[in-house]
Structures are given as C-alpha cells and as structure tokens.
Amino acid sequence: MWIMVAGPYTSGGAEAATRAARLAELNRAALAVFRMGHVPVIGVNMALPVIAAAEGDAFEDVMMPLSLALAERCDAVLRIGGASAGADAELARFAAAGKPVFRSLAEVPPAATPLRPPAPPSPRG
Template identity: 70%
Template structure:
C-alpha cells in the first residue's frame, strides 16, 4: 500500500531572502522525489499554497500558507520532517501526532509499500 506522506520542512522560517526560500523548497522537492522513488505519494503544503498566494497577492501569505498546509496534513497518512527550525513544519508535525499518525525524521524509516503498489 502506498502512503500519502507530507514532506514538512522550513520554507520561510528565518528566510528573509527569496533565494533561501527557493533553496528550502528545492530541498523539500528533492526529498519528495525520494519519497516517491520509495513507492509513496509525496505531498508538500508549500507547493499547494504558493500558486494561490501568487493569485491572491503576497499580502495573503499568512491567510493561505498554513491553512492549506494544515488541511493537507489532515488528509495525509504520515509526515516526513526534514531540515531545521520551522514553526510551520512543527505545526504540521503536531497535527500528525495529535491524530496518532506516523512522524518520520529519516527517509530510511519509511515502510516499504507492497510490491503491487510501487510506481
């Protein structure tokens, strides 16, 4: 069985400049690809929120980023927490813990999907 696994890590935490945010997102996407290659479905809240923020305007960042990310956390089966300090990623992880869902901190901790469900 494939799990829907949220990749949670820093995006804007402590990132005053756009390049740091881009690098943080690249790292989450690199890890998401690794999750997919292990046979699971990766989800990144930032990737779902940014297009809406672009449409609504940067002033709506706080109205959209975490509400979308936290709503996705409720739909996923587990979370893989990566990177450094991040209030947002920690809030996502807390949603998983509160729901009794798995919280992984290393790619190697992910369970193997069944053979018939691998991509």
Template identity: 45%
Template sequence: MSNSQMILVAGPYRSGTGDDPVKLAANVRAMNETALTLFRAGHLAVTGEALALPLLETAGSTRPGDPLYDEIFHPIAEQLLSRCDAVLRIGGPSEGADRMVAQARAEGKRIYLSLSEIPAAV
C-alpha cells in the same frame, strides 16, 4: 497489498531565510527532492508549498507574511495533512514544520524524522 502512504514533507520554508527569495527557493527544493525520493519509493509525497505558493501568487500576495500569506499558507498545509497518512519532518528549525508534527501527533498519524524510517511501498 500496497503499503503506499500519502506523506506530507514538512521542513523550513521561511525560517532562517530573512525572506530572501533564493533561500526560500532552496528550502522548497529540499522538500521537493525529499518528495521525489518518497515518490520513487512508491509513496505519494506532498508539500503544503506546492499547493499554497500558486494560490498565494493568484491571490496577489506580495511577500511572505503579508495578510494573504497568513490566510492561505499554513491553513492549506493543515488541511492537506489531515488527508495524509503521515508526516516527514526534515531540515532545521521551523515553527511551521513543528506545527505539522504536533498536528500529526494529535490526529494519530505516523511521524517520521528521517527518510530511512520509511519503508518502501510494496
């Protein structure tokens, strides 16, 4: 029997970036690299950004924090997390990532603070 988990990778997206596109992209890359490590360990790793960013572009969002961003970005992550088994919190300060941890705790999901805490799926 597999112990594969669906894990939301939650880390900083906007925090500390001044909304600089290069810094935003670096934060997304850090979450994607973590997700790849989890995938290679047999888990289904997801990020809210992977779903929200294409929708924001399609909706016509022009910048982080605009009304479309507020409508889509965090609500997508919150819905996604509700369908996950766990959350992995990575990176530095982030109000949004901390909200994901609080939601996971409220929903009784596993909370990981390090890749080393997560067993490989069998």
C-alpha cells in the same frame, strides 16, 4: 501512503534565494518518497500558486491554513531540515492523530504496492 514532506521554508524571514533552496530540498525529499512508492505532498507547493493568484499579501491567510488542511488528509509526515514553527505545527497534527512521524528518509518504509504508470492499452485485433 500519502506522506507530507514538512520542513523550513520561511523560517527566520528567509530571503528569496534561501526559500528557493529550502523548497528544492523539500522537493528532493518528495522525489525520494515517490521512489519508495508513496504519494508525497508538500504544503508549500499547494499554497504558493494560491498565494500568487491572490496578487497581494495573502501569505499569512493562505500558507498555514492550506498546509494544515492538507496535513489532515495525509497518512504520515516526513519532517526534514532545521527549525520551522510551521513544519512543527504540521508534525503536531500527525502526532496528535497517532499517525506516523518520520524524521529521516531511512525511517520511511517502502510502499507495499509501489506506484506504477498505467498499463498501455491492449491492442485490438
């Protein structure tokens, strides 16, 4: 499955250090999802480079629209962390579509077919 990892990033007007810690938490959860054989995605990770490229105050114009568009294309969501209006909006999309909503890593099932690196090319001879 493609599983969105959703949680707080800027909730409460977080300072830069808090945002960095929250992003690290999202990324750690994504790694755990990957190790279960799924494709993890994080809306913040998709939006931040686009916001940076805008070289201005594009945060409000980019963050949630991109994150919600990404949510539409995922199979499930893993909601982590504390209060977050943005993460709750993402979760609401999944719930409305009848897609799985996981509230802990323990709820995420292992993938039926885990991700594997491509096989090396066969020797020619």
